[in-house]
């Protein structure tokens with residue numbers, strides 16, 4: 001009879017979970033017969049700092065489950081915490097007994113609390129590039145044997161140069177001054193290190209690495225716009241790298257001549273003096289306003305094409321280019337009503353070029369005067385009328401940019417008629433450095 005009761009009870013418990021069971025003492029007279037209580041636990045060994053959920057199954061002598069309240073206790077409360085609902089968190093290594101008590105039933109289980117040695121510490125970044133004043137939070141992952149993740153271990157964060165960055169006990173890093181240093185996190189003898197570079201944001205066009213005609217990149221935010229720090233995050237550089245790689249394949253190794261400062265793309269950050277609404281929402285107006293504001297800030301070198309990523313809105317346009325200025329509207333609405341931000345930046349310089357890369361290149365080519373109105377397939381808006389894969393296409397139907405003048409007869413290449421502007425002869429195009 002006892003076996004039958006236990007078998008029935010055991011079937012009711014989750015099959016994969018070990019169960020511990022103990023009959024309560026003999027029936028206590030008019031307080032009713034003894035019930036059976038099973039403590040359900042998923043593991044026998046619990047890592048210090050982890051939390052597991054225990055549960056109790058109580059059965060009547062008949063085998064039916066008994067919906068009765070359960071209370072929990074831990075044999076050695078110094079070794080861990082156990083809540084009223086059975087959540088168990090070990091604090092120190094050792095052996096404990098967890099007891100669950102219900103009316104006319106008690107059950108217990110022996111558990112081992114273990115503290116695995118730390119084998120490895122990792123941080124969610126290898127390198128960090130911050131602007132002066134910027135702040136970010138680093139997270140450490142602590143691993144034990146066989147890669148198990150350990151929780152609740154004390155992390156000691158520090159930096160080699162407190163003048164350059166400050167670091168708090170929770171991994172918050174604040175950039176204080178220009179320079180390079182590293183942040184370390186130490187957990188029980190294991191260390192992870194992150195290289196940190198703090199750069200001063202460029203708000204001017206810095207000294208050019210090379211003279212002459214070139215494309216200067218600007219990240220512009222309206223007065224009331226959110227600053228996504230795209231000039232420092234590397235996103236624009238990666239996107240431009242992807243665009244250049246595509247262009248190089250199309251041109252047999254030639255790329256846009258980008259303005260660089262000490263070997264890296266010189267991106268100027270501009271906080272515009274007008275709010276987004278004041279800049280305007282119609283593409284042409286946005287273009288004129290931005291041109292005016294850039295000129296006021298000294299960004300008006302006639303040898304340069306300014307390629308502006310505008311972190312503001314527009315309607316019916318995702319970009320606009322002409323007269324030495326190319327703009328991508330990062331919160332624009334396309335003519336078909338879709339958001340222009342459906343095009344995300346290429347995640348790395350080796351990723352295939354996508355919408356955002358083709359968009360800025362399209363506008364830069366407009367800014368350089370392409371497509372010449374006298375080109376065989378040009379319309380009066382400096383576009384080609386086909387095919388729709390041409391990056392300078394604009395016409396009825398969708399744009400599927402994937403080729404630079406595929407016939408080499410409109411704006412790039414050997415078949416462009418004499419007297420028609422040819423990108424192959426443009427000073428803005430240079431041979432990519434190996």
Ligand SMILES: [Zn+2]
Pocket residue numbers: 362366383394
């Ligand atoms: Zn266009």
